[in-house]
Amino acid sequence: MSSHDQGVYEEDLAPGDEHSQVLAxxxxxxxxxxxxxxxxxxxxxxxxxxxxxxxxxxIGLCVLAIAQMGIHLAFFLxxxxxxxxxxxxxxxxxxxxxxxxxxxGSLWIMANMNANMMPMPMNQMTNLQMQHG
Amino acid sequence: xxxxxxxxxxxxHHDPHKLGRAHGGGHGHHGPDTKHTIGAGEHGPAxxxxxxxxxxxxxxxxxxxxxxxxFATYAVLHxxxxxxxxxAQLFDLSNVAIETGCLLISSFICGLAMIAxxxxxxxWTQIGLVFxxxxxxxxxxxxxxxxxxxxxxxxxxxxxxxLSSFFTxxxxxxxxxxxxxxxxxxxxxxxxxxxxTQPIQRRLLCFSLFWHAxxxxxxxxxxxxxxxxxxx
Numbered sequence: 001m002s003s004h005d006q007g008v009y010e011e012d013l014a015p016g017d018e019h020s021q022v023l024a025x026x027x028x029x030x031x032x033x034x035x036x037x038x039x040x041x042x043x044x045x046x047x048x049x050x051x052x053x054x055x056x057x058x059i060g061l062c063v064l065a066i067a068q069m070g071i072h073l074a075f076f077l078x079x080x081x082x083x084x085x086x087x088x089x090x091x092x093x094x095x096x097x098x099x100x101x102x103x104x105g106s107l108w109i110m111a112n113m114n115a116n117m118m119p120m121p122m123n124q125m126t127n128l129q130m131q132h133g
Numbered sequence: 134x135x136x137x138x139x140x141x142x143x144x145x146h147h148d149p150h151k152l153g154r155a156h157g158g159g160h161g162h163h164g165p166d167t168k169h170t171i172g173a174g175e176h177g178p179a180x181x182x183x184x185x186x187x188x189x190x191x192x193x194x195x196x197x198x199x200x201x202x203x204f205a206t207y208a209v210l211h212x213x214x215x216x217x218x219x220x221a222q223l224f225d226l227s228n229v230a231i232e233t234g235c236l237l238i239s240s241f242i243c244g245l246a247m248i249a250x251x252x253x254x255x256x257w258t259q260i261g262l263v264f265x266x267x268x269x270x271x272x273x274x275x276x277x278x279x280x281x282x283x284x285x286x287x288x289x290x291x292x293x294x295x296l297s298s299f300f301t302x303x304x305x306x307x308x309x310x311x312x313x314x315x316x317x318x319x320x321x322x323x324x325x326x327x328x329x330t331q332p333i334q335r336r337l338l339c340f341s342l343f344w345h346a347x348x349x350x351x352x353x354x355x356x357x358x359x360x361x362x363x364x365x
Binding site for chain 1: 194201202208233251356
C-alpha cells in the first residue's frame with residue numbers, strides 16, 4: 001500500500017516483485033477462486049460418486065470443507081500468519097474454539113440423552129422421534 | 134538506558150507483534166536514525182481503518198458462533214423426520230452446485246471491486262459491485278425457488294423438526310445474503326454520491342468482509358446439510 005502511494009512505476013523492481021498492486025491483488029483473488037472452485041468440485045464429486053469407500057466419505061467431505069474455509073480466509077479475507085495479523089488470528093482461534101464447543105457439545109449431550117431415554121410406546125415415539133427416520 | 138534501545142540494537146525488527154504500540158510517542162529521546170527501528174510504538178494507536186476492521190471481524194466471528202448453534206440444532210434434529218420426507222429424498226445437488234458457483238463468483242468479483250475502490254476508480258468499482266449483487270441475487274432466487282418447491286410438495290417448515298431446523302439454518306443464511314444485498318445497494322449509492330472518502334473506504338472494507346464471511350458459512354452449509362444429507 002505504501003509503495004503504491006509513493007508510485008511504484010518510478011522505482012526499480014526487484015526480481016519477483018509485482019509491477020502493480022492491482023495485478024498482485026487480482027492474482028490473489030484469482031488463485032483463491034481457482035482453489036475454492038477445485039475444492040467445491042471435488043466435494044460434489046465425492047458426494048455424487050459411489051466408487052469411494054462409503055464410511056470414509058463424510059470425513060473426506062469435512063476435510064475438504066475445512067480446507068476450503070482456510071482458502072477463503074487466506075485469499076478472500078486476507079487473514080494471514082504475518083505479525084500484523086496476530087490480533088485477527090487470535091480472535092479467529094477463539095471463535096473456532098467456541099464453535100467447536102457448541103457443536104461438539106450439543107451433539108455429545110443429545111446423543112447421550114437419546115441413549116438414556118426411557119423406552120416408550122410407539123404412538124408417542126412418532127411425536128418425539130429422535131432416531132433416524 | 135531504556136529497554137527499547139537495547140532490543141533495537143540486537144534486532145532491527147524487534148517488535149513484530151507491535152506490543153509497543155500502546156507507548157505511542159513515548160520514545161522522544163531517540164535520534165532520527167533510530168526512529169525506524171522502534172516499531173509501531175512511535176505511531177501511537179492503530180489507524181481507524183484497522184480498529185473498524187478488527188471490530189467488524191469480532192462481529193463476524195460472533196455471527197459465526199450464532200450460526201454454529203443453528204448448525205448444532207440441525208445436526209441434532211436431522212433424523213427427526215416424524216414420518217415425513219428425509220434429506221436424501223428432498224435435496225437436488227445440481228441446484229446446490231449452481232448456487233455455490235454463484236456465491237463463489239460473487240465473492241471473487243467483490244474482491245475485484247475492492248481493488249478498484251482502492252485505486253479510486255469509480256466506473257470499475259460500480260461495475261464490480263453491480264455484478265457482485267447480480268450473482269448474489271441469482272443465488273437468492275435459486276434458493277427461494279428451492280424453498281417454494283419444497284413447500285409446494287408438502288415439505289414446509291411445519292412438517293417435521295428436521296424441516297424446521299433446515300429452513301431455520303438455510304433461511305438464516307439467505308437472510309444474511311438479503312441484508313448483504315441491501316447493504317451493497319446502499320454502498321453503491323454512497324460511493325456514487327460521496328466518492329472514495331475514508332469513511333466510505335472503511336464501509337466498503339466491512340461490506341467485503343461480510344460478503345466473504347457468508348461464503349465461509351455457505352461452505353459449511355452445503356457440506357453438512359446438502360452433501361452429507363443427500364448421501365444418507
